[in-house]
Amino acid sequence: MNSVNKTPIWFMRQAGRYLPEYKKIRSVHTDFLKVCFDPSLASEISLQPIKRFDLDFIILFADILVIPYALGQKVTFLKNHGPWLNKINSKKDLSYHNMNRCLDKISNIFETLQILKSNKQDKKLIGFCGGPFTVLNYMIEGGSSKSHLRIKSFIKENKKKACELMEILTELSIEYLKKQVESGADYIQIFESWAGLLEKEEYVDFIVKPNAKISKEIKRFARKIKVIHFPRGSKLNYRIFLEHVECDVLSLDEDFPKDLLTTAAEKGITVQGNLSPLVLLEGGKYMEKKVVDVLKNFSDNKHIFNLSHGVLPNTNVKNVEKLISIVRKYESSR
Ligand code: CP3
Numbered sequence: 001m002n003s004v005n006k007t008p009i010w011f012m013r014q015a016g017r018y019l020p021e022y023k024k025i026r027s028v029h030t031d032f033l034k035v036c037f038d039p040s041l042a043s044e045i046s047l048q049p050i051k052r053f054d055l056d057f058i059i060l061f062a063d064i065l066v067i068p069y070a071l072g073q074k075v076t077f078l079k080n081h082g083p084w085l086n087k088i089n090s091k092k093d094l095s096y097h098n099m100n101r102c103l104d105k106i107s108n109i110f111e112t113l114q115i116l117k118s119n120k121q122d123k124k125l126i127g128f129c130g131g132p133f134t135v136l137n138y139m140i141e142g143g144s145s146k147s148h149l150r151i152k153s154f155i156k157e158n159k160k161k162a163c164e165l166m167e168i169l170t171e172l173s174i175e176y177l178k179k180q181v182e183s184g185a186d187y188i189q190i191f192e193s194w195a196g197l198l199e200k201e202e203y204v205d206f207i208v209k210p211n212a213k214i215s216k217e218i219k220r221f222a223r224k225i226k227v228i229h230f231p232r233g234s235k236l237n238y239r240i241f242l243e244h245v246e247c248d249v250l251s252l253d254e255d256f257p258k259d260l261l262t263t264a265a266e267k268g269i270t271v272q273g274n275l276s277p278l279v280l281l282e283g284g285k286y287m288e289k290k291v292v293d294v295l296k297n298f299s300d301n302k303h304i305f306n307l308s309h310g311v312l313p314n315t316n317v318k319n320v321e322k323l324i325s326i327v328r329k330y331e332s333s334r
Helices: 020-028 032-036 039-053 066-070 099-105 108-119 132-141 149-157 159-182 200-221 235-244 259-267 277-282 284-297 317-333
Strands: 057-059 075-078 082-085 124-130 187-191 226-230 249-251 270-275 303-307
Touching: 020 032, 020 039, 032 039, 032 066, 032 075, 039 057, 039 108, 039 317, 066 075, 066 099, 066 132, 066 159, 082 132, 099 159, 108 124, 108 159, 124 132, 124 159, 132 149, 132 159, 132 200, 149 159, 159 187, 159 200, 187 200, 200 226, 200 235, 235 249, 235 259, 259 270, 270 277, 270 284, 277 284, 277 317, 284 303, 284 317
Parallel strands: 057 124, 124 187, 187 226, 226 249, 249 270, 270 303
Antiparallel strands: 075 082
């Protein structure tokens, strides 16, 4: 094996419901947030996919919605329905007073990272948070949404209130990530999963500027930390994003302008991605071909193999094993 050219590999949602060992823990511990705040369980879950598949990155087990929880919003996860939050209309609806009080409420997560740091061996440890707009989306919608009507009209009709909330979210995310870095994260990923909802000035104000600020502050705090950005669904706006946001790794979904790979290479940015989780779900010869396609598409770039979004709950672990072996065999045959 040529270790110099080895493509590292991990998966978004690598710890989750497709793993029998995860489901076993969740069958006993039914409150999802409590699991996120239990350092012993959360670190065990983070390490489950590493033990099973020997992946190259460990990702902290937590959720992006711990931030609204820290801000005093009610957050619960209903079985088979995803998250539920009491809908808010402005910062007045939050019991938010000061940053440190918020961080205290979620400080167990830093303990999880410390445990992972002392068990990570040669693996890299990823901490994360949601992008401020993506978190705002859940806070305003009160959970998952198909149409996103509430958030879209909120930022148009109540721009001032939206900006106030965005400012709080951006500042809190920065402090939260700094603590994660102090607790042992080597990388941080910012999940801006709903970046694709916005266009033009709104994309610049709600996606580019806050993400640029987070990167800048984290880099200023710790020069060596690697920042992974995931502005999912940005399409042509990926170009604007790269122009303005300091980025060590750009995580790509399947739809991006082809010249972006050249720009990333010129800027020394690693690209991460981008196999569809549906392909992993399907498996078989179709998956084998698609995995090689991804490896070829990114062959002129520094590349971290990943999916274009998280592993789906019904995914067969055999498909995951197969995928990893294709990537590793491809490397050793080059
Ligand atoms: O990637 C990992 O393995 C680390 C842990 C992680 C989780 N959520 C655990 C989780 C990470 C990085 C996240 C990020 C997250 N959470 C995002 C951004 C990425 C994306 O998917 O777009 C978002 C939008 C959330 C909010 C969230 N959490 C939703 C909408 C849901 C319900 C939908 C679903 O997939 O169940 C969750 C729950 C959640 N977060 C689960 C896990 C393992 C499932 C909980 C369970 O039933 O056990």
